Amino acid sequence: MTYSGERILLSSQREGQVSRFRKWVFLVVPLVAILFQVYVPMFFPFLSFLEMPLLVVVYFAIMRRNQISGLTVGALVGLAQDSLSKNPLGMFGIVKTLVGYFAASVGVRLDVEHGLIRLLLGFFFYLFHQFLYWVMSRALLAQQMTFDWQRTAVLAALNAVVGVALFHLLDKLRERT
Numbered sequence: 001m002t003y004s005g006e007r008i009l010l011s012s013q014r015e016g017q018v019s020r021f022r023k024w025v026f027l028v029v030p031l032v033a034i035l036f037q038v039y040v041p042m043f044f045p046f047l048s049f050l051e052m053p054l055l056v057v058v059y060f061a062i063m064r065r066n067q068i069s070g071l072t073v074g075a076l077v078g079l080a081q082d083s084l085s086k087n088p089l090g091m092f093g094i095v096k097t098l099v100g101y102f103a104a105s106v107g108v109r110l111d112v113e114h115g116l117i118r119l120l121l122g123f124f125f126y127l128f129h130q131f132l133y134w135v136m137s138r139a140l141l142a143q144q145m146t147f148d149w150q151r152t153a154v155l156a157a158l159n160a161v162v163g164v165a166l167f168h169l170l171d172k173l174r175e176r177t
Contacts, residue, residue: 029173030060
């Protein structure tokens with residue numbers, strides 16, 4: 001794939017092209033990500049910073065390039081994550097729905113095949129997810145939570161690096177056209 005000098009951010013030949021996946025990928029990958037989020041930190045606490053369901057939502061949303069699809073994936077993954085966690089039902093559902101919508105909107109405009117773009121999107125959407133969760137916890141649940149920008153930025157960078165590797169692995173599951 002060749003990029004022209006000034007158009008690295010804009011998709012040239014892939015504009016409007018939607019990635020296709022087999023149906024089992026839409027079921028298995030989010031399920032594995034949610035189970036990872038729930039069970040792996042029990043045995044390996046140092047991996048608790050990873051937000052795998054969020055990375056999966058961002059990947060499917062940017063690759064499908066369809067806001068409705070992004071909304072659906074975000075809502076289903078978020079509600080499934082809520083049902084397996086001790087958080088109030090709907091918190092992750094709402095946040096991940098919004099993340100899915102905005103990620104799909106970005107996927108329409110940018111060349112999401114580029115590694116640097118994926119890194120920046122992973123960083124931004126982790127920050128957006130955490131900030132939205134913090135706002136909703138304060139507004140809807142009246143919880144007095146603090147938002148630590150420095151810690152969140154470091155965790156966003158770590159998640160973005162893992163996200164680039166995960167996106168590369170998930171690219172291998174796409175259907176070839």
